[in-house]
Amino acid sequence: MLDLLSLSLAEGGVPHLHDVTIRFEKGRLATLLGRTGAGKTTLMRSIAGLVEPRQGRIALDGRDWTGVPPWHRPVAMVTQQFLNYPHLTALDNVAFPLVRRKVPRPEARAAAREMLGRVGLAAMVDRRPGQLSGGQQQRVAIARALIKKAPVLLLDEPFVNLDYKLREGLREELVDLLRAERETIVIYASTDPREALQMGEHVILMAEGRMVQSGPPRQVYDHPVTIRAAQVGNDPPINLIAAELAQGRLRLRDLADLPAEVLGLPLPEGRYTLGLRAHSVAQGGTIPARVALTEVSGSETVTHLQAAGQALVMLERTVTNHAIGATLNLALDLAEALVFDAEGKLIARRPADG
Amino acid sequence: MTTLYLALKYLAVLLWSAFVVFPFLWIISTSFKTATAVTAGASWIPWLEFEPSLAGWQSLFGEPGGVNILRPFADSTIVTLSGSAIALALGTLAAYGLSRFTFRAGPLRNSDITFFFISQRIMPPIVLAIPFFLMLRFLGLLDTLPGLILIYVALLMPIAVWVMVDFFNSIPRGLDEMAWMDGCTPLTTFQRVILPNALPGLVVAGMFCLIFGWNDFFFAFTMTFTQVQLLPVTIVALNSSVTPWWSLSAAAIVSVAPLAVLAFVVERFLSRGGLAGAVR
Numbered sequence: 001m002l003d004l005l006s007l008s009l010a011e012g013g014v015p016h017l018h019d020v021t022i023r024f025e026k027g028r029l030a031t032l033l034g035r036t037g038a039g040k041t042t043l044m045r046s047i048a049g050l051v052e053p054r055q056g057r058i059a060l061d062g063r064d065w066t067g068v069p070p071w072h073r074p075v076a077m078v079t080q081q082f083l084n085y086p087h088l089t090a091l092d093n094v095a096f097p098l099v100r101r102k103v104p105r106p107e108a109r110a111a112a113r114e115m116l117g118r119v120g121l122a123a124m125v126d127r128r129p130g131q132l133s134g135g136q137q138q139r140v141a142i143a144r145a146l147i148k149k150a151p152v153l154l155l156d157e158p159f160v161n162l163d164y165k166l167r168e169g170l171r172e173e174l175v176d177l178l179r180a181e182r183e184t185i186v187i188y189a190s191t192d193p194r195e196a197l198q199m200g201e202h203v204i205l206m207a208e209g210r211m212v213q214s215g216p217p218r219q220v221y222d223h224p225v226t227i228r229a230a231q232v233g234n235d236p237p238i239n240l241i242a243a244e245l246a247q248g249r250l251r252l253r254d255l256a257d258l259p260a261e262v263l264g265l266p267l268p269e270g271r272y273t274l275g276l277r278a279h280s281v282a283q284g285g286t287i288p289a290r291v292a293l294t295e296v297s298g299s300e301t302v303t304h305l306q307a308a309g310q311a312l313v314m315l316e317r318t319v320t321n322h323a324i325g326a327t328l329n330l331a332l333d334l335a336e337a338l339v340f341d342a343e344g345k346l347i348a349r350r351p352a353d354g
Numbered sequence: 355m356t357t358l359y360l361a362l363k364y365l366a367v368l369l370w371s372a373f374v375v376f377p378f379l380w381i382i383s384t385s386f387k388t389a390t391a392v393t394a395g396a397s398w399i400p401w402l403e404f405e406p407s408l409a410g411w412q413s414l415f416g417e418p419g420g421v422n423i424l425r426p427f428a429d430s431t432i433v434t435l436s437g438s439a440i441a442l443a444l445g446t447l448a449a450y451g452l453s454r455f456t457f458r459a460g461p462l463r464n465s466d467i468t469f470f471f472i473s474q475r476i477m478p479p480i481v482l483a484i485p486f487f488l489m490l491r492f493l494g495l496l497d498t499l500p501g502l503i504l505i506y507v508a509l510l511m512p513i514a515v516w517v518m519v520d521f522f523n524s525i526p527r528g529l530d531e532m533a534w535m536d537g538c539t540p541l542t543t544f545q546r547v548i549l550p551n552a553l554p555g556l557v558v559a560g561m562f563c564l565i566f567g568w569n570d571f572f573f574a575f576t577m578t579f580t581q582v583q584l585l586p587v588t589i590v591a592l593n594s595s596v597t598p599w600w601s602l603s604a605a606a607i608v609s610v611a612p613l614a615v616l617a618f619v620v621e622r623f624l625s626r627g628g629l630a631g632a633v634r
Binding site: 048049050069070071073075076077079081083085086087096097100101144148 | 526528529531532533534535536537538539542546547550551553
């Protein structure tokens with residue numbers, strides 16, 4: 001296993017990582033989920049030894065990596081940029097790490113040829129990276145990372161610069177390839193909650209250089225420990241509504257004034273923040289809201305609305321084009337509500353646990 | 355419309371070619387003339403317009419009143435090639451360091467060091483002549499080939515550094531880091547990954563070094579007396595009270611020939627895709 005122990009790192013006086021402690025296990029695909037700038041790349045770069053942490057340790061199976069240069073760390077990494085050696089053919093690119101390790105060239109080439117076949121590039125072995133498309137270049141980079149059989153494999157948003165269709169396809173292929181590597185610690189960074197939650201067997205939420213939450217995807221999705229975790233773990237963004245529970249009434253800002261029983265949670269009177277996922281907002285209610293923006297992606301529609309000074313996001317599982325500026329009447333479904341206290345911690349959720 | 359455009363385009367290209375090629379045609383024809391033919395006005399076609407003569411060429415190869423150009427040619431070749439090679443090797447290493455590592459000396463940073471190198475070429479050469487002269491005298495290397503090579507290394511290295519820093523900066527750092535993760539130490543990274551991708555830059559820097567080194571007159575003149583003479587100095591030495599245009603032209607052809615061949619070879623190398631796959 002790979003241990004990060006209270007890792008902290010600052011570059012040029014700007015803090016990038018704060019006291020991060022994570023344990024990565026073999027054969028369990030871990031996804032780092034966080035927005036751009038959350039510290040995912042920095043975390044990976046410090047594992048690879050490309051940046052030196054200011055504090056804390058990294059250890060593989062108990063062996064401390066402090067002071068070990070990148071060329072002595074058993075780490076493979078695929079980055080967002082399609083990085084390959086421009087002067088070498090695809091075959092020699094993939095053979096390169098083996099040749100560096102004194103594997104005889106014919107043997108290294110044979111292994112590289114086989115690996116390129118596995119990523120579907122058998123016909124492209126003699127091309128240079130400049131003669132390949134973006135997706136093919138990234139396949140070469142993946143093959144070059146896999147051929148090392150390094151105990152630690154870092155994948156830093158490998159498909160983010162590819163178009164949607166290609167991304168979906170490559171992601172599935174990658175998951176298949178990784179299934180064969182049960183002895184490897186695989187860490188995959190992503191900004192996309194769906195991707196991270198679908199792929200990962202262990203999801204780590206990151207924000208502002210801190211680890212916000214970690215656990216199995218289901219748990220991370222169902223129980224975001226804080227408002228921040230709920231924000232990072234939801235796309236489309238989660239709706240956060242100030243709520244007040246008093247005298248048997250639940251007041252949701254100026255949007256609604258409901259009997260407290262609607263929430264169905266035994267909570268003391270006070271102020272809370274209600275987290276409602278976008279699919280809990282629907283048309284056909286009594287809250288008037290003005291359409292600010294509509295995005296259709298695939299067969300879903302995400303609509304951003306304004307209702308009495310409250311921004312709301314609605315997800316519909318259909319393709320609908322709401323005119324900007326139109327008024328819709330919304331209903332809020334509290335059946336999956338998350339309730340956060342004044343400090344932003346999750347204190348209750350529906351359906352209630354148990 | 356397109357025909358007119360094409361015609362104009364070709365006309366422009368032809369005019370420019372004539373402008374560039376004319377001086378070469380002129381020195382070639384002049385090199386086969388005699389004093390009378392040179393002063394008789396413009397003439398081009400040998401035997402018909404003027405009587406061709408080899409006098410200009412003969413005076414380059416030990417004829418009385420002329421020079422022997424072979425020794426200076428060889429010396430110039432040795433000095434330029436060695437000076438350029440050393441400057442390129444040192445300059446490339448320095449440039450990689452300046453591009454990839456951070457140096458700080460008080461308020462001075464990498465870019466200041468790079469500028470320091472370039473500033474050597476901004477100074478008028480005369481400023482350097484006296485210190486160079488004194489240094490070579492101290493080393494006992496005045497009027498010798500090693501002394502000249504030393505001077506040319508100092509003169510050409512700034513060019514190599516300048517070109518190569520820029521080139522290395524255009525190669526993404528991610529490539530270095532990737533090589534490290536593939537098991538390369540910084541030295542093998544430079545050798546196996548960065549250098550092969552910097553080949554176009556090396557070719558350009560090498561060309562510049564060779565051109566500047568080969569054509570330098572000032573230092574070749576001030577650092578030598580009797581033992582060593584480089585080609586540009588020899589050509590000037592051909593001059594006398596009557597300007598021998600014919601032998602000067604022949605010498606100019608001899609002097610420009612190696613660079614012309616070099617340019618041709620490099621051009622072939624570039625167009626054959628010798629740089630295919632290099633970082634753009």
